[in-house]
Amino acid sequence: MKNGKLLSGIAEAVRASGLRDGMTVSFHHHLRNGDYVLNMVLEAAAQQGIRDLTVNASSLFDTHLPLLGHIENGVVTGIETDYMSGALGAHISRGALKKPVVFRSHGGRPHDIVRGASPIDVAFIAAPTSDPMGNCTGKTGPSACGSLGYAFADALHAKTVVVVTDNLVPYPLQDWSIDETHVDYVVKVDQIGDPAGIVSGTTKITRDPVGLVMADTAARVIAASGLLKEGFSFQTGAGGASLAAARYLKDIMLREKIRGSFGLGGITGYMVDMLNEGCFETLLDVQCFDLKAVQSIRENPRHREISAMHYASPGARSAVVDSLDVVILGATEIDLDFNVNVHTDSQGRIMGGSGGHSDTAAGAKLAMIIAPLSRARLPIVTEHVTCVSTPGETIDVLVTQKGVAVNPRQKELAQRLRDAGLPVCGIDELKARAEAMTGVPRPIARGDRPVAEVLYRDGSHLDTIYNTL
Amino acid sequence: MHQLVRKSTAGTMESSDVFVELEPAGQIEIEIESVVYAQFGDAIENTVRDVLQKQGVTGARVRLHDRGALECVLRARVETAVRRGREER
The missing domain is CATH 3.40.1080.10 (Glutaconate Coenzyme A-transferase)
Structure with missing residues (x-):
């Protein structure tokens, strides 16, 4: 032995x-x-x-702040990750690590x-x-x-x-x-x-009226897209508005007796409810977000664990994202070319990362960004994003509380949404509407020292994040 | 128009709001702490000066804790603080 x-x-x-x-x-x-x-x-x-x-x-979280001490003492001299939360990100952004962080998806x-x-x-x-x-x-x-x-x-x-x-x-x-x-x-x-x-005890749906308007619009966009039919597949995040969108979507699916194929992703209790109520045949789960998801993956054979390769690897013979119909994603910024930033805040400080953002956007037939017109006086739509996390050519639609902007490459989708009475407009119009409320923000100054390199899912270089001043 | 007679406050520290602290002083002194200072610092100061002028206040120490308030919110909070600072107890 x-x-x-x-x-x-x-x-x-x-x-x-x-x-x-x-x-x-x-x-x-x-x-x-x-x-x-x-x-x-x-x-x-x-x-x-x-x-x-x-x-x-x-991924790295604020519980990993002791990393900073190890960096200072020379124990750690390199970091590679898919996501970094705000407190750690703020230090890295100020230049705590000599070698730039390598961000992947x-x-x-x-x-x-x-x-x-x-x-x-x-x-x-x-x-x-x-x-x-x-x-x-x-x-x-x-x-x-x-x-x-x-x-x-x-x-x-x-x-x-x-x-x-x-x-x-x-x-x-x-x-x-x-x-x-x-x-x-x-x-x-x-x-x-x-x-x-x-794990969170429960992940909560937003009660913010702006979030609910966005969620309702998001569900109507999915319904009008032509994808919501027998065999439908879906991923959404754990953010309040994304979860609310899933709930509205569930209402539509139950009402119209649409039986989907699979729910994907980071799985929350809401996706488990959708499985149990017959919206999906299967949940494919790379990560559980709450206790209900953990219980479900333990007890329900239709709730399957998948590896990150199976979830999203561009090098796999095929990955689940390649069969995905719709994904709902967030953004800290989105620009006129639909490029999305989820790595930094608008001050240029690292506070996130791709996670599966660019993977699901590339794979899904409909990649939707859901975001309010502005957050804390900063418009969501910018001329150029502070950091390109997900290339605009993989994003199909932006849903805000005031209107829906469709990537000009998706002419048929835009027509379908207009026919369904959805408030379709240009992404530049959304930028103008936000700026009418907030004023035009002065561009921020950044340093000239790279603190992170962002790699696209295929390993190619996507963007460089510079130090904050 | 009455000048300020006492300390006053208005607003909250919630996101998209601003907390304004006001007290009587010999001249206008403005201290701004804002999550969007890099983008809107000057705009915020100009707005505060404009509200004070319209209210006829020539002496005040203003302290702002801004969580990204829109200009209309900022105007309302500063104006409210001015009115409260004028009231006799």
């Missing part, structure tokens, strides 16, 4: 993994803002005097890992339940997070794979997601994360 995979603690695991100066260490973000594992591993690496590490994490990251463009030396995989050989899952355990979709590429392609769990069960774990053939070591720790930060 092959034995000795089980190690006693993180420090021993870091030693056993062979982690050395200059290596790349990877993490998934299924524990979101409740994650303890990234901080534990880097702390152990720092104590062992390891330096010059590149951290490749599928949720599809681009596994694509680059699989084809060897972004090699990983050691993957530390937080697993809410594992057996001593490393068969592991996110569906059960005190820190359950549901899907482990973003961890698969790391598990399959890292040179060394360490599973970190706080719920060790006897061999063999029956319902595994990642199996033991990929796992070198298993570590039991007290807690891999804070359950309150891992």
